Amino acid sequence: MPVSRLSEFFGFRSRPVSLEEKSYSLTSPEAFGIFGVTPTVAGPSVSPVSALKVPAVLQAVRLISETAGSLPCKVYRNTDDGKEVAKDHPAYKLVHGWSNGWTSANLFRAQLTADALLHHGGFAFVNRVDGKPFELIRLDPTNITVKIDDDTGEPVFVSGKGKGQKTYHYTDILHIPAFGGVAPIRSAREAISLAMVLEKHAAQLFAGGARPASMLWNESKTPANENGSKTIGNMLRSWRNTFAEGKQGDPLILDGNWRYQQIALNSTDSQFAEMRTEQIREIARAFGIPPHMLFELSRATWSNAEQMGSTFLQLCLRPWLDKWQDAYNLVLFSDDERDELFCEFVIDDLLRADTAARADTFSKLIAARVMAPNEVRAAMNLPAKEGGDELANPYTTTAPATTIPNKETPANDA
Numbered sequence: 001m002p003v004s005r006l007s008e009f010f011g012f013r014s015r016p017v018s019l020e021e022k023s024y025s026l027t028s029p030e031a032f033g034i035f036g037v038t039p040t041v042a043g044p045s046v047s048p049v050s051a052l053k054v055p056a057v058l059q060a061v062r063l064i065s066e067t068a069g070s071l072p073c074k075v076y077r078n079t080d081d082g083k084e085v086a087k088d089h090p091a092y093k094l095v096h097g098w099s100n101g102w103t104s105a106n107l108f109r110a111q112l113t114a115d116a117l118l119h120h121g122g123f124a125f126v127n128r129v130d131g132k133p134f135e136l137i138r139l140d141p142t143n144i145t146v147k148i149d150d151d152t153g154e155p156v157f158v159s160g161k162g163k164g165q166k167t168y169h170y171t172d173i174l175h176i177p178a179f180g181g182v183a184p185i186r187s188a189r190e191a192i193s194l195a196m197v198l199e200k201h202a203a204q205l206f207a208g209g210a211r212p213a214s215m216l217w218n219e220s221k222t223p224a225n226e227n228g229s230k231t232i233g234n235m236l237r238s239w240r241n242t243f244a245e246g247k248q249g250d251p252l253i254l255d256g257n258w259r260y261q262q263i264a265l266n267s268t269d270s271q272f273a274e275m276r277t278e279q280i281r282e283i284a285r286a287f288g289i290p291p292h293m294l295f296e297l298s299r300a301t302w303s304n305a306e307q308m309g310s311t312f313l314q315l316c317l318r319p320w321l322d323k324w325q326d327a328y329n330l331v332l333f334s335d336d337e338r339d340e341l342f343c344e345f346v347i348d349d350l351l352r353a354d355t356a357a358r359a360d361t362f363s364k365l366i367a368a369r370v371m372a373p374n375e376v377r378a379a380m381n382l383p384a385k386e387g388g389d390e391l392a393n394p395y396t397t398t399a400p401a402t403t404i405p406n407k408e409t410p411a412n413d414a
Contacts, residue, residue: 044196046189048118054195056280056294057185060287061117063294068320069110072096072346073328082378086341090132091332095343099124100135108136112176113320115141117287119183122176123157125168126331133332136174144173146181174331176323188286195279202276288316313347321345346381367393 044050051057073095077086086092099108112122119141127135145158157168157175178184185192280296290312328343362379365371374388 044193046185046192046196048183048185050196051118051185051192054192054199054283056195056283056296057192059294060184060283060289061114063289064117064287064317064320065110065113067317068113068324069106069108071321073105073109073324073343074346075332075341075343078340078342081384082374084383089341090134091328091341091343094133094136094332095328100127100137103138108138109324111138112174113324116176116178117184119178120181121146121178124174126172126174139173146175171331174327176320176327184286188283191279191282191286195276195283198272198276198279201272321347367395369393 052061075086075089075092075095076083077089095105097105099105103111108124112124115122115138121141121144123139123141123144124136125139126133127137139159143159147156147158148154149156155170155175157170157173159166159168180187277296277298280294281291284291284294284296293312325343325345329338332343333341362371362376366373366376369391372389372391374384377384377388
């Protein structure tokens with residue numbers, strides 16, 4: 001019997017790793033993580049709050065979390081004929097209805113997925129009544145630390161700090177981890193920071209701060225005298241008085257051989273727009289999302305948009321759904337129940353756009369006697385049908401004719 005099971009048998013929890021005390025100066029890079037910010041080469045610090053101010057990051061987090069939350073999840077039971085929905089188990093309500101009295105299962109999944117994308121993971125306490133899961137309560141991810149037990153290698157969750165610190169067994173916490181235990185906004189902080197800089201530059205560009213709107217210079221060959229600074233000050237006040245407070249219609253009058261020329265955008269400014277587009281692609285790479293789903297449509301066409309949607313499901317969303325299924329199965333079922341019960345998402349809604357291709361594939365597999373009709377029905381989350389377990393080609397098998405009586409034609413009396 002493992003050490004963890006022995007400790008539970010005698011009423012003890014596994015001993016967590018002791019906390020290591022360290023001290024940092026306020027200027028050290030490690031200290032920034034304490035305050036939830038991360039310095040970057042580009043300048044701006046990237047935190048969960050500041051990262052969401054970048055539209056591409058906001059759309060990526062919203063897309064993954066809300067899609068994962070919107071997909072229905074059900075509890076199934078293995079049967080001799082395949083599987084059936086297990087509505088009689090308490091976990092069914094938690095994954096398909098309401099995770100607690102104030103949060104639906106859909107909103108709960110969206111919140112914890114967003115926590116994993118913005119922090120190091122999503123966490124929820126499993127409140128049990130009489131040994132059965134009763135509700136799932138979201139925990140603040142900034143207040144949770146994941147540690148490893150020295151003796152067993154099991155994860156241990158530590159909540160809070162100081163005297164109010166609590167330690168939870170891994171079966172008491174539903175954990176949705178980020179890849180590698182590091183949030184995407186932290187791994188891609190340089191790309192996000194550069195996007196912040198470019199967006200700020202764009203705002204300043206059109207506000208007149210990134211480049212001067214015009215240029216004034218003196219065409220006189222006479223060197224500037226001591227009154228030059230006074231002259232420039234007078235022109236600056238005149239400029240501000242002319243172009244402020246709705247006086248744009250008044251002319252600007254210059255004297256003393258001074259000349260005015262408006263500055264136009266150059267080729268560098270046009271490449272600046274391409275840099276902003278490239279940063280959208282970089283953020284899409286960090287989150288594993290096709291760029292067109294972040295509304296970067298320069299390379300999207302009618303023919304490849306649907307294929308990229310399938311790529312989003314298979315390469316981006318599916319790993320998150322697998323994390324949810326594993327987390328549900330770990331904390332909602334006992335060791336014995338996991339041999340019979342399991343949670344699974346219904347992803348048919350995401351495949352509706354490709355219904356024709358799915359129907360053609362299933363039809364060919366049935367005709368080639370690779371799959372039976374009931375196997376196809378199980379893949380579509382439909383119940384088995386009598387006679388559907390036979391491997392037969394419906395296009396070559398002759399079925400007995402069925403005569404449907406015509407109600408409008410009276411039967412002939414013998």
